[in-house]
Every structure is written in C-alpha cells, then in structure tokens.
Amino acid sequence: MNKSILQVRGVERRFDTTLALQATDIDIAENDFVTILGPSGCGKSTLLRIVAGLDVQTAGEVLLDGQRISGPGADRGMVFQSYTLFPWLTVLDNVCFGLRERGLPSEQQLDIAHGFLAKVGLKGFANHYPKQLSGGMQQRTALARALANKPRMLLMDEPFGALDHQTRELMQELLLGIWEAERKTVLFVTHDIDEAVFMGTRVVVMSARPGRIKLDHTVPLAHPRHYSVKTTAPFSELKAELTEAVREEVLAAQAASAALA
Amino acid sequence: MRPLTPVTPRARAVLGVSFFVLFVAVWAAVTFGGLVPKIFLADPLQMLRSGWVLMTEMDFAHDIGMTMWRVIGGFLIAAALALPLGVMMGAYKPVEAFFEPFVSFARYLPASAFIPLLILWAGIGEAQKLALIFIGSFFQLVLMIAVTVGNTRRDLVEAAYTLGSSDSSLVRRVLIPGAAPEIAETLRMVLGWAWTYVIVAELIGASSGIGHMITDSQALLATDQIIFGIIVIGLIGLASDLLFKWANRRLFPWAQLGR
Numbered sequence: 416m417n418k419s420i421l422q423v424r425g426v427e428r429r430f431d432t433t434l435a436l437q438a439t440d441i442d443i444a445e446n447d448f449v450t451i452l453g454p455s456g457c458g459k460s461t462l463l464r465i466v467a468g469l470d471v472q473t474a475g476e477v478l479l480d481g482q483r484i485s486g487p488g489a490d491r492g493m494v495f496q497s498y499t500l501f502p503w504l505t506v507l508d509n510v511c512f513g514l515r516e517r518g519l520p521s522e523q524q525l526d527i528a529h530g531f532l533a534k535v536g537l538k539g540f541a542n543h544y545p546k547q548l549s550g551g552m553q554q555r556t557a558l559a560r561a562l563a564n565k566p567r568m569l570l571m572d573e574p575f576g577a578l579d580h581q582t583r584e585l586m587q588e589l590l591l592g593i594w595e596a597e598r599k600t601v602l603f604v605t606h607d608i609d610e611a612v613f614m615g616t617r618v619v620v621m622s623a624r625p626g627r628i629k630l631d632h633t634v635p636l637a638h639p640r641h642y643s644v645k646t647t648a649p650f651s652e653l654k655a656e657l658t659e660a661v662r663e664e665v666l667a668a669q670a671a672s673a674a675l676a
Numbered sequence: 677m678r679p680l681t682p683v684t685p686r687a688r689a690v691l692g693v694s695f696f697v698l699f700v701a702v703w704a705a706v707t708f709g710g711l712v713p714k715i716f717l718a719d720p721l722q723m724l725r726s727g728w729v730l731m732t733e734m735d736f737a738h739d740i741g742m743t744m745w746r747v748i749g750g751f752l753i754a755a756a757l758a759l760p761l762g763v764m765m766g767a768y769k770p771v772e773a774f775f776e777p778f779v780s781f782a783r784y785l786p787a788s789a790f791i792p793l794l795i796l797w798a799g800i801g802e803a804q805k806l807a808l809i810f811i812g813s814f815f816q817l818v819l820m821i822a823v824t825v826g827n828t829r830r831d832l833v834e835a836a837y838t839l840g841s842s843d844s845s846l847v848r849r850v851l852i853p854g855a856a857p858e859i860a861e862t863l864r865m866v867l868g869w870a871w872t873y874v875i876v877a878e879l880i881g882a883s884s885g886i887g888h889m890i891t892d893s894q895a896l897l898a899t900d901q902i903i904f905g906i907i908v909i910g911l912i913g914l915a916s917d918l919l920f921k922w923a924n925r926r927l928f929p930w931a932q933l934g935r
Binding site: 467468469486488502512517544545557 | 831834837840841856928933
C-alpha cells in the first residue's frame with residue numbers, strides 16, 4: 416500500500432439534533448480508487464462533501480498531505496451527480512475554467528483543455544454549449560474539467576447516477592481507462608454495487624444513518640480490467656458479500672424510518 | 677384545442693396580425709357607423725390625418741424625441757445604479773439584509789405620487805422627469821436583480837469553488853454571467869414600465885413630450901391626436917421591446933438553448 420494522502424480523523428456531522436455521520440476514520444492511499452457504498456441517506460455524500468470542503472464537520476478533522484482542510488480548493492477536483500457545467504461557457508471554456516482561475520496563459524489553457532477533451536472522447540465538441548450535449552457527454556466534460564486542473568485527488572459523488580444504464584457502463588469503462596493510465600487518487604461515492612466493485616481498488620460500505628464504516632475490502636481484481644470481469648467468480652463473490660451487507664443497512668434504514676412514523 | 681400544443685410560426689404571425697385588424701375594424705365600425713359620437717372617439721382616418729398634421733406641421737417628432745430622451749436617460753441612470761447594488765445584494769447576504777427591507781418598501785411607493793414633491797425639489801425641468809423615471813424603475817430593478825443573482829444554482833457555485841474560484845471570482849465568473857440573461861429580461865420589462873412613468877411626468881408641468889401633447893389635446897377635445905399619441909407610444913414600446921429581445925438573443929445564445 417502506498418503512503419496515505421488523505422486522512423479522515425473522527426469526522427462527525429450533526430444537523431441540528433440528528434447525527435448524519437458518526438465519528439469516522441478512514442485513510443486513503445496515494446493512487447487508490449476507493450469506492451464508498453451505502454444506502455441512500457447514510458451520510459456517504461456528506462463525508463465526501465466534507466472532504467471536498469463544501470460541508471463542515473461538527474467534530475474531527477480531514478488532512479490532505481498532512482494539511483488540515485478548511486474549505487474547498489482546486490487540490491480536490493469534484494464531479495457531481497447533477498450536471499454542473501457552466502451553461503454560458505462552451506465545453507472548451509468549461510474545461511479551461513479552473514486553469515484560468517490559476518492564471519495560466521491562454522495558449523497553455525487551450526493546450527491542456529484540448530488534451531483532456533480528447534481523453535474523454537469529446538474532440539469535436541469543444542465549441543458546443545452544455546445544453547447541446549447528452550447527459551453522458553456533460554459528465555465526460557465535467558470529468559475533463561476536474562482532471563485538467565491537476566488536482567491531488569478526485570472526488571466523485573455518484574457522477575453517473577443520473578445516466579441510463581448503458582451510458583453508465585460506458586462511462587465506467589472510460590473513467591477506469593483514464594484511471595489506469597494516470598492512477599489519480601479517487602474517492603468515489605455510489606449506491607451501485609457493480610459500479611463500486613468494477614471501479615474500485617478498495618470498497619468501503621457505510622451503515623444506515625447515522626453513517627459509519629461497516630466494511631472495508633480490497634478488491635481482488637487485477638488491472639487493467641475489462642468489462643467482462645463483471646462475470647468472473649471473484650467479482651461475483653465480492654458482489655454477493657457487499658449486496659448482503661448493503662441490504663442489511665437498507666432494511667435497518669427502513670425499520671428506523673418506520674419507527675419514526 | 678389541446679393545451680400547450682405549439683403553433684407554427686406562420687400561424688402565430690397570422691393570428692397576431694389578425695387581432696390588430698379586428699381591433700381596428702371594430703373601432704372603424706363604431707365610429708363610422710355613428711354608434712359613438714365623434715367628440716368622444718375619433719375614427720381611424722381622422723386619427724391618421726391629424727397624426728400627419730402633427731408630424732408635418734406641429735413638430736411632433738421633437739416631442740417624441742424629448743420623451744424618448746427622458747425615458748432612456750432616467751432608465752439608464754436607474755440601471756447604472758441598480759445593477760451594482762442588485763448584484764451586491766444578491767451575492768452578499770449582509771448587504772441584502774441591510775437594503776432589502778427598505779427597497780421592498782420603496783418599490784411600493786407610487787412613483788406618480790412623488791410628482792408634487794419632485795416639482796418642489798427639482799422644478800418642472802428635465803431633472804424632475806428623470807427623477808420620476810428613476811424612482812419608478814430603480815427599486816424594482818434592484819430587487820429583481822438581487823433575486824436573480826441570489827437564485828444562482830448552488831451546485832454551480834460549489835463546482836466553481838472546487839475548481840479553485842475565490843469569493844470575488846465566483847461573483848465575477850459565475851454569479852454575474854449566470855444571471856445576465858435574466859437581468860437583461862428584467863431590464864426589458866422595467867423599461868416598459870418606465871414608459872408609463874414618463875407620460876405621467878409629462879401630463880403635469882411639461883412643455884414638450886408626447887404626454888404634453890396629450891394634455892394639450894385634452895383641452896381641445898382632440899381625441900384623434902390623443903389616440904395618435906397613444907399609438908406612437910405603443911409602437912415605440914413595441915420597437916424597443918423587439919430590439920431588446922433581439923439583443924438578448926445575440927448576447928446570450930446559450931440561454932436560448934433547450935427552450
């Protein structure tokens with residue numbers, strides 16, 4: 416295991432009186448692709464948003480390269496579930512957004528942006544506006560925009576959650592291919608078990624609210640992975656175990672909300 | 677008819693024009709047919725004739741020019757001040773908390789009720805006319821711009837922060853460009869209101885302008901001239917509206933997508 420670049424130490428999040436996230440510890444190693452699985456409302460997105468600096472923990476701290484995180488920053492690129500391209504900017508200008516923020520000369524911006532657009536297969540769409548793109552293409556642009564900024568790590572909050580099944584599978588392969596080439600450290604939240612196993616080098620399962628880490632597994636599948644890995648025995652075994660673990664939590668969450676009602 | 681089903685552009689144009697035709701036809705019918713005495717309502721031909729006289733012999737073009745100057749002048753002053761204040765209020769909540777209650781109160785003050793005060797303060801010159809248009813449009817603009825800017829999608833704000841935006845660049849690069857098309861629409865709408873204020877301003881204590889001509893005509897019972905004046909206002913309003921719409925489409929092509 417490589418050295419850890421992100422440490423989550425006793426991070427807890429309360430909203431008024433409800434505890435959304437129990438004191439949580441997790442270390443993310445350099446070049447790892449960590450997927451976080453859990454039932455909806457379990458606090459997995461909250462955890463990711465705290466790491467991004469978009470939400471503030473009520474206890475504990477998050478360290479990136481040993482530095483305490485106190486707000487959002489370009490060192491943690493994020494891809495959201497909703498389509499967050501700036502609608503008034505073309506695809507190319509969207510990808511340049513962070514580069515311009517850093518004050519790079521525009522030639523260099525364009526160079527980098529065109530490079531990443533090619534990587535996500537959107538070469539011919541540089542001058543399109545986001546609304547002219549399909550959902551999958553918008554998320555590919557958002558991925559290019561996050562990567563172009565050369566963040567220390569990439570945070571992804573169910574980035575393919577709004578896409579149809581076929582598009583989602585293609586996006587998974589695209590992202591996995593890019594990751595296999597660059598080995599950018601990724602923290603990836605999803606509720607799709609297949610996705611978590613297929614993409615991750617490590618899968619973390621969170622419990623029902625108040626969320627805590629319930630399971631933490633290394634994914635025993637070699638890279639590069641082909642989509643056919645989804646039909647192999649090691650994949651199915653891990654998937655079965657995770658399905659069981661997540662199912663328990665979904666049932667627990669339902670029981671909890673029934674008790675409240 | 678099925679609700680919300682669109683019509684073809686051709687049908688839209690035909691329908692739109694035909695109401696104007698119907699309107700004039702009814703007007704002609706009641707006036708030429710003698711249902712309404714001439715003293716209350718001039719017929720369309722009489723209106724056109726006196727319009728011609730107004731334009732060729734009485735220098736009505738000068739009145740139109742004065743009125744347009746007042747509307748545009750007062751509106752530009754209001755917009756120039758409302759834009760920065762509205763953006764600041766939309767972006768920064770303490771600024772909003774400071775100004776919003778007063779602006780909300782001020783925008784319900786009827787602009788025309790200020791005329792006596794404005795005459796006292798600014799006389800019956802141009803300053804009074806501009807001030808009235810300013811009062812009528814400034815507070816509305818500020819409030820609507822603030823709301824528009826404040827309604828910026830939060831996920832876009834978050835995306836900008838994760839891309840390294842500072843607070844000031846967030847305002848410059850996300851809040852303002854994102855709100856711009858709707859702000860332009862607000863300007864278009866409030867400019868239409870400014871037209872009603874200018875006429876009110878000119879009805880009282882003016883020596884030129886479309887409103888002045890209308891008051892003069894009232895003394896002579898010249899309904900033909902009054903109607904001509906009103907139609908001129910309508911046409912200028914329509915023209916400025918179309919111009920604004922065209923400019924907005926050109927300036928913000930992205931906002932037209934997916935409509």
